[in-house]
Amino acid sequence: MTLPTPYGKVAFYPGCALDGLGKSYDISLKLVAQDLGIPLEKIEDYNCCGALEVKNVNTMAGILLPARNLALAREMGADAVVSACPGCHYSLSRTQYYLTKYPKLREKTNMYLEKMGTNNYDLKLMLVHAVEYIYNTVGIEAIKTKVRRPLTGLKVAPYYGCLYVRPKSYTLAGYMKMRDDPERPFFMDEILKALGAEVVPFEAKTMCCGGPHVYSDVEVALHLEARILKEAKRNGAEILVTDCPLGHVAIETNMEKIAKKYGEDLRTPLAYFSQLVAFAFGHSPEETLLTANITNPMSILKRYL
Amino acid sequence: MPIPELEKSIVKGLIQKDKVIVDGVELDGTWNAFMIERTQTGYDPTVWDEIANTLEGVTISACWQCGTCTSGCTMREYDPDYSPRRFIDLARKGDKQALIELQNSLWRCVSCQKCTHRCPKGVLVEEVVHSIHHYLLKHGLVKKDPGTIFDEIFLETVIKNGGRISELTLGAAAAKAGMVTLSLKDLINISAAILKGGLIKDVLRPNRVKNWDRVQKVLEEAMKEEVVPE
Numbered sequence: 100m101t102l103p104t105p106y107g108k109v110a111f112y113p114g115c116a117l118d119g120l121g122k123s124y125d126i127s128l129k130l131v132a133q134d135l136g137i138p139l140e141k142i143e144d145y146n147c148c149g150a151l152e153v154k155n156v157n158t159m160a161g162i163l164l165p166a167r168n169l170a171l172a173r174e175m176g177a178d179a180v181v182s183a184c185p186g187c188h189y190s191l192s193r194t195q196y197y198l199t200k201y202p203k204l205r206e207k208t209n210m211y212l213e214k215m216g217t218n219n220y221d222l223k224l225m226l227v228h229a230v231e232y233i234y235n236t237v238g239i240e241a242i243k244t245k246v247r248r249p250l251t252g253l254k255v256a257p258y259y260g261c262l263y264v265r266p267k268s269y270t271l272a273g274y275m276k277m278r279d280d281p282e283r284p285f286f287m288d289e290i291l292k293a294l295g296a297e298v299v300p301f302e303a304k305t306m307c308c309g310g311p312h313v314y315s316d317v318e319v320a321l322h323l324e325a326r327i328l329k330e331a332k333r334n335g336a337e338i339l340v341t342d343c344p345l346g347h348v349a350i351e352t353n354m355e356k357i358a359k360k361y362g363e364d365l366r367t368p369l370a371y372f373s374q375l376v377a378f379a380f381g382h383s384p385e386e387t388l389l390t391a392n393i394t395n396p397m398s399i400l401k402r403y404l
Numbered sequence: 405m406p407i408p409e410l411e412k413s414i415v416k417g418l419i420q421k422d423k424v425i426v427d428g429v430e431l432d433g434t435w436n437a438f439m440i441e442r443t444q445t446g447y448d449p450t451v452w453d454e455i456a457n458t459l460e461g462v463t464i465s466a467c468w469q470c471g472t473c474t475s476g477c478t479m480r481e482y483d484p485d486y487s488p489r490r491f492i493d494l495a496r497k498g499d500k501q502a503l504i505e506l507q508n509s510l511w512r513c514v515s516c517q518k519c520t521h522r523c524p525k526g527v528l529v530e531e532v533v534h535s536i537h538h539y540l541l542k543h544g545l546v547k548k549d550p551g552t553i554f555d556e557i558f559l560e561t562v563i564k565n566g567g568r569i570s571e572l573t574l575g576a577a578a579a580k581a582g583m584v585t586l587s588l589k590d591l592i593n594i595s596a597a598i599l600k601g602g603l604i605k606d607v608l609r610p611n612r613v614k615n616w617d618r619v620q621k622v623l624e625e626a627m628k629e630e631v632v633p634e
Contacts, residue, residue, distance in 0.1 A: 115569040118611065120598070146567035146613045151515045152558035155534050155551075158459050158631045160559065163623060189517070197459065203634045204459070207626075214622040216615060266521035268528060281521060307478040307516035314575075314583045315550035316512060319482050323514070348571070355590050391600040393593050 104137060104236045105277065106225055107178030111139045112168055114187035114344075115147050121184070121344035123388035127373040128183055128229060130387065134245055134380045135237045139181070142171050148190035150345075151311040159207075165194035166208050169224055170217040179225040181232045183373075185262035185343045186310075192226045192269040226270070227277075228263055230342050230372065234286040235277045242293040247381030248403055249295035256301040256336035257287040257372070258327060260343035261310065281305075287342055287372050294379040303330035308346040313353070324350050325361040332365060337399045339369045347371060351393040368396035378403075406434035415439055448498035454539060455495055461535030462633040463527040467492050473519035473529040485509040488519055488529050495536045503536070504545050510537050511549035553581055563620055566612025 117125035132139040145168050147153075154161030169191060172180045182188040198205045199222055209219040233242075264272040264281040272281040279286045284305065288298045306327055309320025327350070331339050341347040350357075351369050358366050370392060377387040384390045384397050384404075412418055417440035424431040455461035467489075474480060474489040486509045494502045503510065510533075519529035540546045557577045562569055613619060 116571075118568070119571045144614050146616075146619070147562045147569050149562070150558070150569075152555040153562065154460075155538070155555045156559045157627045159626045159629045160623060162459075162631075163626050164562070167619070201459070201634055204631065207629065207631075211622050211626045214625075215619045261516040261518075265517040266528075266530075268520060268526065307514050307518075310514045310516065311554070312512070312514050312551055314578045315554040316514075317583075319479070319512065319514070322482055323478065352590060352594060355593070391597050393597045 104179075104232070106181075106227060106232070106236070108176055109138055109140070109179050109181050109227075109232070110172040110175050110177035111141045112145060112148075112172070112180050112182045112187055112191065113141060114145075114182060114184040116184045116186070116344035116348070120348050121371075123374060123391050124183055124344055124347070124371040127371060127377040127382075127387045130377040130382055131233065131373050131380070134377070135233065135241065137233070137236050140175070142168060142175065142180075144171060148187045150186045150190060154190075154193070159211075161190075162194050162197055162204065162208055163211055165190045166198065166212060166220055167215060167217060169194065170212050170220040172224060173220060174218055177224065179227050181227045181229055183229040183342075184345065185228060185260050186345050188226060188228045189262035189265075189269065192271075195222065195224070195226060196269045198222060228342070230259075230263070230286050230290070231277060231279060233376075234279075234290060239289050239293045242290060242376070246294055246379050248379050250375065250379050250400075250403060251295040253296040253399070253403070254299050254335050254337045255291050255296045255340045255375070256299055256331035256334065256338070257291060257304060258301075258331075258339050258341045258343070258346060259284050259287060259304050260341070260346045261305060261307050263305065263342060265305065287340070290372060290376065291340060294375060296375070299331070299334040299336045301331060301334055301336065303327045306330075308349050310345060310349075313349040320349065321353060321357055321360060324353055325357050325365060328357065328365040328367055329361070331367055336367065338375075338396055339367050340372050340375060341369055342372050344371075354394055366394075368392065368394040368399055370396040370400075407437045407439070408434065412437060444499070445501070448500055451498040451500065451539065452496045455532070455535050457632055458535050458538075459631045459633050460528070460531035460538075464492060464496065464532045464535070466525045467496075467523075467527045467532075468525055469493060470524065472522050472524060473527075476518045476522055478514055478516045478518060479509075479512050483509050483512060486512060488513075488533050491533055491536050492527075492529075495539070500540075500545060503540060507540065507546040507549070510540070510546070511551045513537075513551075550581075550583060554578060554583065557581060563623070566616040567619060568611065568613065 149161050149164040264279050267273050272278040309323045313320040374387045374389050419438045421436050424436045455464050471489045474487045479486040561574050
C-alpha cells in the first residue's frame with residue numbers, strides 16, 4: 100500500500116551520486132520511503148544530469164542531458180520527478196526553465212530527443228527534492244508515529260547545501276506552494292525534530308562547500324567547508340546532517356585536511372538525513388549503512404542502540 | 405594630484421620614491437608617489453552583443469549595477485578581486501583589457517547561486533559570469549584555468565562511461581590532471597567505507613545507459629549546435 104502524493108505520480112531520479120559513493124543515501128532513502136508507504140520508483144535508464152560542469156563546456160549538452168531524463172520520466176507516466184541530489188534537482192530545473200522560456204530551443208531539443216529514441220518532453224513535470232517530497236507527502240505527525248528509536252538529546256546541524264532551493268528562477272521557491280524557504284529552509288529541521296533530535300541554531304544551512312571546485316580549487320573548498328563545520332561546532336552540534344551527496348562526500352573526504360589546517364576540534368561526523376530517519380525508525384546501523392560513512396557517525400549514535 | 409596616504413594601498417602599481425626633484429624643487433610627503441600610466445586603447449562594444457546573444461548571457465542587459473550579487477557572493481569573501489557586478493560592467497563596456505587582468509579571479513565561481521537567486525532584476529548572474537568567462541576563453545584571450553579543465557574532464561568522463569559518472573574514474577582523471585591530492589590516510593578511510601558499504605561494485609563499474617552508443621552519437625551532433633536565446 101502506498102499513499103497518494105500531492106504531486107501525482109512520482110518518478111525517482113537517483114543521479115550518479117546515489118549509485119556511487121552516495122549509496123548510503125540511496126539505500127536509507129528507500130528504507131524511509133518503504134516505512135512511510137510512499138512511492139519511490141526509479142527512472143531505470145537515466146543518464147548523468149551534467150551537474151554544474153557540463154553546462155560550462157557546451158550549452159546544448161547542458162540542456163540535452165537533463166532533458167533526456169525528463170522525457171524518460173514522462174514515458175513512465177510521471178507528474179513529478181523527485182531528486183535526492185540537489186545538484187540533479189538544480190540541473191533538471193534549469194533545463195525546465197530554459198525549455199519553457201525558449202520555444203526554438205525546445206523544438207531543437209525535442210528533435211534530438213527523438214533521435215535518441217525517447218519521446219518529446221512536454222514540460223509537464225514538477226521537480227521536487229526528496230526532503231520536500233517527504234515533508235509534504237507524509238507530514239511531521241506521520242513521521243513521529245513511526246519512530247521506534249527516539250534520538251532524544253542528539254544535537255544536529257542540518258546542512259541543506261546551495262542548490263536545494265536556489266535559485267528561485269529555476270526552483271520557483273517563493274512563487275509556489277510546497278517549496279521550502281530559500282534563505283532559511285526548515286523542512287529538514289522539522290523532520291529531524293520529529294525524530295526527537297535537537298536542532299541547534301545553524302546559520303550555515305545553505306552556505307557553499309566549494310561545489311564544482313572541490314577538485315580544481317582545493318584551498319577555497321577547504322576554507323568554505325571549514326566555515327560550515329565551525330558554525331556547526333560553535334553551536335554544539337554533534338552530527339552534521341546533509342541532504343546533498345556532493346557536499347557530503349566533499350566534506351567527508353576533506354575532513355582530514357580540514358582538521359589538520361583549521362583545527363582538530365572541527366572533526367564532526369556526517370550522516371544523510373535519511374540515514375538518521377531510517378535509524379530512528381528502528382533499522383540497524385548496517386541496514387542504514389551508517390557504519391559505512393567515512394566520518395563514522397556511529398561513534399555518536401551508538402548511545403541510542 | 406597627490407595620492408592620499410589611505411588610498412596608496414589600493415592603487416595598483418604604485419611607485420613611491422624616496423627623493424624626487426622636479427625643476428629643482430624637492431617633492432616629499434604625498435607628492436612623491438606615482439601611478440603607472442595606463443592608456444585605455446578602446447572599448448569593444450561587440451563583447452556585450454556577443455554575450456547577450458548566448459543562452460546563458462542573455463540576461464546581462466537587465467543588470468542595473470546595484471551590487472546585490474556581489475555583496476552576498478561566496479567567492480568574494482575569499483578573493484576580494486571577485487566581483488560579478490564589476491565583471492558585468494566591464495563586459496558591457498567591452499573593456500577586455502581589464503577582464504583579462506582579472507582572469508585569475510574570473511573562473512573561480514563556485515556556482516552557489518546566491519547571486520542569481522537574489523538579483524532583483526532577474527539577471528541569471530551565475531550564468532552570465534560563466535558566459536563572460538566563456539567569451540574570453542573562446543577568443544583565446546585568457547589561459548585555460550583548472551575549473552574549465554575539470555569541467556571538460558567531467559563531460560569526457562560522462563561520455564566515456566556510458567552516460568554516467570563514476571567518482572573513481574572522475575577522481576582518477578582529475579588526479580591525472582594534477583588536481584586531487586588525497587593523503588594515504590584519506591585513501592585508507594575512503595576505501596574502508598567503500599568496502600564496508602559493499603559499494604565496491606557500484607563505484608568501480610557504474611551501470612551504463614542501455615543504448616548509450618546511439619545517445620552519444622546524437623549528443624555529439626547536438627554539441628556542434630550554436631544555441632541562441634530564442
